[in-house]
Amino acid sequence: MSNTTTKRQPIGSKAALSFANDDLPEIKREWIPVNATLPAVPLPEVDSVLGNFPGFRTVKIKISEDPASKDQDLARIRHVFENHPGTQIRLDANGALRVNEAIEIIEELGEIKLQYFEQPVRTIGELSQLREEIARRGLATKIAADESIRKVSDPLRVFKEQAADIAVLKVQPLGGIASAAAIAKESGLEVVVSSALESSLGIVQGLYLAASLDNLNYDCGLWTQNLLADDIIAEPLEVLDARIKVAVPEIDLDKLERYRVTDDREKFWLERIERCRKLLET
Template sequence: MSPTPLPPLDDILATARVVALPLAARFRGVESREALVFEGPQGWTEFSPFVEYADAEAATWLAGAIDFGWNAPPAAARDLVRVNATMPAVAASEVPRILLRYDGCRTVKVKVAEAGQSLADDVARVRAVREALGPEGRVRIDANGAWNVDEAERAVHALAEFDLEYVEQPCAEVEELAQLRERIAYLDIPVAADESVRKAADPLRVARAGAADLLVVKAQPLGGVHAARAIVEEAGLPAVVSSALDTSIGLSMGVALAASLPQLDYDCGLGTASLFTADVVASPLVAREGVLSRERPRPRSVDLDRVEAAGDRRDWWLARLDRCYELLTRG
């Protein structure tokens, strides 16, 4: 579809609210998740690049937010999207408590390779998840590109006994993913690419290089539902739609993308609202019997007031919005 004409910045600012959602467990090094939400003609949308991201990268997230707020989503191929539970890099003893926050999820994505932790910690955490799920549950791991090839190979060998569905972004570079994929081919454990898609200047390079068996795609970081869908179509690989620890508003963007894909073989990483202890709506978009519906959350002022960020953080986000909007005006 044609690029979305930028709405006036004043139209975005008219409804913009900055929120900070508390987490039930520390995740990606933070205890709360900040986001800026605003309303467009199609409904509420979200701008929430992680705070450490530079403006050039964050501007793509703003394009994604505008796309969702101003453009109708693609036609849906399904009304319900099955999702996985997400297990932060907690101690193995904490696994049952975290899993209680998810209703009916048959799949768990386990964070591994956390700074300051060991492979033994990862093994213990994944073992605890497998024991909780039983033999029919699905376990996938996500290293966020933290290992080199040798470390990744060693880790996959150590974790293979838990019947891994796939390993997500074990290494940072495309060439490393390709090497690892060759080394572990005999184990029949697929390699998924996340950061090599959403943080790459060329998101299709990983597919052309034969470096992954499937793609993990996130709507907002890729410029929106329509842009992400086009990447999946061109790559020709199975896709898992995931979140970037979004609010329920941002999660609905991911659900719109997942619902539109003709083929969806894997449970999607869109169940992360269960990691929050408060959200932007009174009824968060959390899994019920392992699935999410295509509902689009409509926050009330009272809901947003409850999770409103501190004044200095609001100023920081509005300044960031202004800078990223200026980058989009330059094309």
């Protein structure tokens, strides 16, 4: 396949096909530590959002996409730091900042040491520039790449250019558990297994990736299913002490019917999966 765009477009479908048809990897651990996620909510809502994540040890705080909200972002981070002592704090800006804005946030946080800062800036060039600036100022903040891995034609470019310290790996955009595991190995970096907002069935694929890795140094971003109003599995995933048990859940067919997409949407997905299956065979 020579056309990279065509090849990457149905990549989520590749992950779905792989999960449906391939053997699951050998697992090295049965419980996966996971982190809480705090979206860019107003300060008075912070505690109720964090209440969804009993016993969390790590929280990922989303930075607002509007740089004018920097003061609110800093207030949320300080609130978590002061009210949840000992919690590891990581930030995620989804590439919304400029290099100088990211540096300002790191410097203004002062004594609040971040576990890492995920995709503070958008491009691989900016990530490199930010890392140089961090080193030049004697700061120690680690930079993680997310969009720079999953939204580019070469997921390994960010590592070849030494633009990140940590790789955030998501099974679905990287084409499945085995393909994400291969990128983890090739990157040679520490990895964080994460997901977008997925049903539990999507989350489970991330759990298997995390369970199959030799080293798992960071809590995984695989605890977002409880942010959804409902799910499509019979029993919720087993969560204990901010860890999720690795197991394939049973699908609830009634719920699958209840949340069924429109006929048009279903047709779109079936055609896309079929197109993907053919591409994978060539």
